[in-house]
C-alpha cells in the first residue's frame with residue numbers, strides 16, 4: 001500500500017530545482033512545425049496554447065543535440081543560430097503562465113539524414129542497420145570512445161543551449177529506439193566491452209550522458225529522462241528490466257522519469273496502446289514511411305485501446321524507486337488521472353489527449369469536462385509529416401468516420 005496521502009493532480013510539485021503549478025505534463029509529440037530546424041510561429045502558438053490551457057510543463061519534442069542527431073531534415077536542432085527561435089517559444093510559454101521542457105535527443109541509426117559527419121550512422125553496435133530498410137543506409141557504425149565523448153559533449157551543450165533559450169527543463173530521450181535506447185536495448189547493443197552485455201553495462205553510456213547533463217544544468221533546470229520501461233518484444237527489455245533501469249537513473253541523480261514503452265521499429269503498438277489505421281498509410285505522402293507503416297501493420301497484432309494501458313508496467317517501476325515518476329500512456333479521463341495519483345505516481349504526462357484538446361487540463365480543473373474526446377485513433381501520428389504538422393483530426397471537415405465516432409462518444 002502507498003502510505004502517502006493522495007495528492008490532487010492540481011497541486012504543485014517540485015522536480016529538481018523547478019516547481020510545477022500542477023501535475024500535468026504535455027508529452028513530446030513531434031509536431032513537425034520546424035522548417036529549417038527552428039520552431040515555427042505555429043509551434044510557438046501550440047505550446048503557448050497548451051500552457052494557457054492549464055498544462056504546467058509542455059515538452060518540445062525531438063530537439064536534436066547535433067546535426068547528425070536528427071532523424072529527418074527540418075527537425076528541430078539546438079545550436080547557436082537556432083537559439084533566438086527557441087527563445088521566442090519559451091517566451092510565449094512563460095507569458096502564457098507555464099513552463100517549457102526541451103526533449104534533447106540523438107537518433108543514432110534511426111535516421112534518414114544522409115549528409116552526416118560519419119560515413120555510416122552511429123549506434124551502439126555496427127553491422128546491418130534494419131532501419132536502413134527505410135532510410136537506405138544499410139550499415140551502421142559502432143561508436144568508439146571518441147564518438148562517445150563527442151555525443152556526451154553534444155548532449156551537455158544541447159542542455160546548456162536549452163537553458164540559454166529559456167527552457168526550464170530538459171528531457172533526455174532514452175527510449176523508443178533512438179541512440180541512447182540503442183545502448184539500453186539488448187536488440188541493438190551487441191557490444192562486448194564495458195558498454196555491452198548486462199543491463200548495468202548497457203546503461204553505462206546513457207548514464208554518462210545523464211551525468212554530463214546534470215553537471216551542465218542540473219542546478220538550474222529539471223533534468224528528466226524518458227525511456228521505454230518495456231520494449232514490448234521478447235528479445236527486448238522487459239518491465240522488470242525497466243524497474244532496474246529506473247534504479248540506476250535514480251542513483252545517477254535524474255530528477256524525474258517519464259515512463260514510456262515500446263520501440264519505433266519493433267513495437268509501436270506497445271508505445272501507443274492501439275493499432276494504426278490503414279488511413280495513416282494512405283494519408284502518408286512520404287512513400288518510404290508509408291511502406292514502413294504497411295510492414296509494421298502486417299507484423300503487429302491488432303491492439304484494442306484501453307485506458308492506462310501501461311499501468312501494469314509502470315507499477316513495477318513505482319515499486320522499485322522513490323524518485324518522482326510521471327505516468328504516461330492512455331490517461332484520458334479524470335478517473336484515470338485520479339487513479340494514477342492514488343497509485344503513487346507524482347505526475348501524469350499526456351500526448352494525444354492534449355493534441356485533441358489543448359485546454360483539457362483547464363476543463364478538468366473547472367469541471368467543464370471529465371473525459372477527453374480523444375479516441376486513440378492514432379491519426380495524429382500520420383499528420384506528423386503533413387505540411388500543416390501534427391494535429392488531431394477529430395472535428396476536421398471531411399473526416400466523416402471519425403466525426404461520427406466522436407459523435408457516438
Ligand SMILES: Cc1cc2nc3c(=O)[nH]c(=O)nc-3n(C[C@H](O)[C@H](O)[C@H](O)COP(=O)(O)O)c2cc1C
Pocket residue numbers: 027028029030031061062103173176226260271272328329330331349350351352353380381382384390
Ligand atoms: C503524433 C505523435 C508524435 C510523437 N512524437 C514523439 C516524440 O517526438 N518523442 C517522444 O518521446 N514521444 C513521441 N510520441 C509519443 C508520446 O510522447 C506518448 O508516449 C504516446 O503518445 C502515448 O501517450 P498518450 O497515450 O498520452 O498519447 C509521439 C506521439 C504522437 C501521438
